[in-house]
Each structure stands twice: as C-alpha cells, then as structure tokens.
Amino acid sequence: MSENGEGGWGALSELPGNPLMWVLILSELLVFGALLVGFAAVRLLHPQMVLAGQSALSIPLGGLNTLILVTSGWLAAHAVRLRSTGDIGGSRRRLAGAGALGLAFLVVKGFEYADKAAQGLGIETDTFWTLFYLTTGFHAAHVVMGIIILAIVGWKNTTENLETGAAFWHMVDLVWLILFPLVYLLR
C-alpha cells in the first residue's frame, strides 16, 4: 500500500491492499445488501412462503459451510501475517489451505443444490427459491473468483497483493456470515 499511500485515494488509502479492491468490495456489499433487503421484503409480504422454503433448507450443511469458510478466512489472515515476517513458504501453504477449504465449501454447496434439485426446488419454483438461488449462487460465484484471486496472489506474493486478495476473501466470508443466519436460521 505504500505506493498508493500518498496520492489521491482519500479515505481508501488508509485501508490495507489496493484501494480499487475496496471500491469493488463496497460495490459487492451494496449488491448483497440489496438482495437481502429484497429477501426481507419478500418475508414481510409472503411469510408463509418464506417459512415453507426455509424448512426445506439444511441447517447442518449451512453450518458446516460456515465453519469451513471461517477457518479458510483464518488461514488467509495467517498467510498475510507470515508474508509480512518474510516466511514466503509458510504464507503460500496457508493460502493453499484457504483455497482448498474454498473448494470444500463449493463441494458442500454442490451437494445442497443437488438435493434441492432432486426435490424439484428450482430457481423458478417461487420467489423464495429465486432469491435463495440468486444470493447463494452469486456468493458461490464469488467463492470461485476468490479461489482464483488467492491463487494469483500466492503466485505474485507481494505484501500488498496478499492484503488485496485476503480483503476480497474476507468479504466473501463476511457475506456468508450475514447470509447464513438471515436465510437459513432466522424464522
């Protein structure tokens, strides 16, 4: 961040990593925020439909995925810390672990989607399922993107790159931590 620290980024230059990543993160949070507001509106208008949809969701699988992502985020944070002490090998191993847990998240998600599809619950079933597939699908797409970003910053592993990649990964983490209770748990 040192090369961006002095010039013209305003509040963004205080943050770790590349300031443009923070522009992206804020945009992403707006999108997920808007989808969750939509979810709240649908819950208000059609409480029975939302309740019926939620009762078909698997809390154990969602909970397992929460543990997986939080652990993965911890590994990514650890990778940044190791890189700043100069331990490049250790940092890369942590990043690989973070990425592997990201893949594990996607595998669990895949089982969940396959189970719903087998029950005939698709994106067009009703508004609850449209929003379920859109929010969790967008989130899963960001997990895919995040794994790619982690791989890239593991390869070109300057401290700034690592901070940038980890910031994105933590955003993916954070979105799930908000999405999981709102969509799966809160009834």
Added chain:
Amino acid sequence: MKYESQKVALYYFAGALGLFVAQVLFGVILGTIVVAPNTLSELLPFNIARMIHTNALIVWLLMGFFGCAYYLIPEESETELHSPKLAILQFWLFLIGAAAAVVGYLFRIHEGREFLEQPLWIKLAIVVVALMFLYNVTMTVLKGRKTAITNVLLLGLWGIAVFFLFSLYNPSNLILDKVFWWWVVHLWVEGVWELVMAAVLAFLMIKMTGVDREVVEKWLYVIIGLALFSGILGTGHHYYWIGMPAYWQWIGSVFSTLEVAPFFAMVVFTFMMVWKGGRTHPNKAALLWSLGCSVFAFFGAGVWGFLHTLAPINYVTHGTQVTAAHGHLAFYGAYVMLNIAMFTYAMPNLLKREPYNQVLNMWGFWVTSSGVTFMTFALTFAGVVQTHLQRVMGMGFMEVQDALGLFYWMRLGAGVATLVGVVLIVWSLAVPGGKRAGAAIAQPAE
C-alpha cells in the same frame, strides 16, 4: 494542438455537427407529427422520420467519438497518427454510408429492427469503417506512450466494435432477437460508451484544470470499474418482460440501480478536479460543457433511469413517455454534451482561433440545456399521467394520447428551443469570433 495529424479530427467534428442539426430538425418534425398527425403523412411517415432521428443521433455521436479519439490519441501517445490519409478515407466512407442509409429509409428500404434498421450491406460497411478506425488508433497507441486514458479509450472503442457485431445476428426466435439486440443497445450506452465518456472527460480535466495525471487516472479507474460492475448485469433491466426467466427482474433491478454510481462518481470527479485545479483555463465554454456533461448525465442517465428501473415500477411504466423522457435527457447529458465539450475544447486549437465565439457557445449551452430539460419534464409528466390513466385506470391507448395533448405541445415548443440552441452551438464553433468576442467580454456572461 501539438501534432499535425490531429487535424483529421476536424472532418469528424464538422460531419458530426451537420448531422446534429439534421437529427434535431427531424426531432422537431416528429414533435409536430405527434400534435398534428397528418403532417407529411404520405411523404415522411412517423416511423421513417423516427429512424432518421435516432440513426442520425447514433451516427453523429460515433463520428464525434472518432473525432475525439483522433484529437486525443496523438496528444496522449505523443506521436503522429499512424495514417491521417486512412482516417480521411474512413470519414468519407462513414458519411457516405450514413447518407445512403438515410436515402434508403426515405424509399422505405430498411430492416425494421429498431435502431439497427440499416440494410445488411450498410452494417458490413460500418464494420469495415470500424476496422479502419481501430487499426489506425491502435497502431498509433502501440508506437507511442501508453497512458491510462488511451488504454481505457481503446477498450471502449474496441468494445463498441465488438458489440456492434451482434447486430448481424438476428435469430428468428423473438426472445433471443431481443436478448442480443440489447447486447448492442444496452452494452453500448450503459457499458462501453461510458468508458469512452470517462476517458474523454479525464483528458479534458487534465488539459483544463492542471490537476496531476496520477490523481485523474485513479478517478478514471474507479469510474470505469463502477460502470462495468453495474452496467453489464444491469442489462437485466431489459429482460423483465421479453420472455426471459423471472429471476432477471431481481438481477436487473439490483444492478441497474447501481448504474447511478459511475455517473455520480463522474459529477464528483469533474467538480473536484475543477475545484482543486482552479478555473484559470481560458476556454471557459469547454469547462462549462464538461461540468454540464457530468451533471446532466447524472440526472438523465442516473436519476431518470432509476425512476423506472425497478421491476415492479417498470411493470406499469414500461414503454410510456417516461422512457422517452429518460432517453432524451440521458443521451443529451452523457454523450451529446461530452462531444460538444470536446469540440469546444479542440476546435479553437485546431483552427488556431484565439478569439472564438465563446459567449455565443455558452448561450448555446444554456438554451439547448433549457430546451432539453423542459422537454424532459413535459415528457415525464406526460408519462406519469399516461401510466395512471392507461395502466392503473385501464383507459384505452388513443383516449389517453388525446389527454396528453398539452404535454406534447409543450414538448414541441421545447424541441424548437433545442433546435435554436443547437444552431447557436454550431454557429459558435463554425464561424470565427469577431474582434469584440474575445475572452475579455466572456466575464459578464457568467
């Protein structure tokens, strides 16, 4: 002007200004037909006049972009243009192709797909023109200095050409026809054209405010990041009612709402740069157009777009005069004003005219902007009344149209004012300023 080859831009600016007058003239004819429906009904039916109005707009804006690129790229790349001769040949091909299309329309030769009515051979000629242009500017950038502005501009210009290719694909399935039609229409004006807009505004800010290039480039990256983030999936707001799956209503609503963000960022950007860099640049008119561009684009594209972009609202406003209001203010604010800003900045340099008609130009700004603004309000109110009577109360289409007569007369009046303003702008750019029209008397006009 630092490079001799920048002069080819003059061809494009002149051609664009000529078509600008024609476009607005046909707009006034259309406004007249709406209030007096038998006007020219045999010679020039409404649908044909509308084709000429919209096609002339698109062609002159593109011609203006080409001119902007030919002026901007040598100066940014610090090298002469790869081939000025090719640029001049390209201009004539483009102009003749556009003229042939218009003559064809008058004889009812067209393909009938809105905005893409050009016969196939004209479309292919446009592709050839685009390739000549891209070859010329890309070679220039490759041999010269690469800046963020030239990179973003080239990305936008290549994007324009690539997405135009979808105009050649016209599936017989009506839903797919519309899906790909929007890949041209939406991904142009709410995608790659915004990259051109941001790059040209960034160039004008560097030239006129003296703010460091490094700062301007950071803004440029943020703006184009926001534009692509919101604009690409924002295409979804056209997929609501054409037969696409219903989840597009969510995707379109969310992402197209965020399309306001890049336009808002452009307002903050231009005003911050002018505020930080001072307003000492002698070309006050070009500065006025640049600031006006970001403000009018924010209202026209951003605010007026958001008014009817959410799916539940669009369900009742779709295809009413609300859309026409948005279309007029958005095109004027974003792309007309951008082009005029660049013409106003570049033409005095190219023509080596120090005392130019700056005051007249600024009168043109205020008259045209007032005309388009009044038109936008007239159409917005017409659209709100139309939505209520037709979509909520369920009255018949023609009955409602009769009830909107007053608004259509006001729109025609605003259109005539716009035409007057456009003539002032073109006059001020084309005719040398007199001795008294120097910068000294520019002060009282502010």
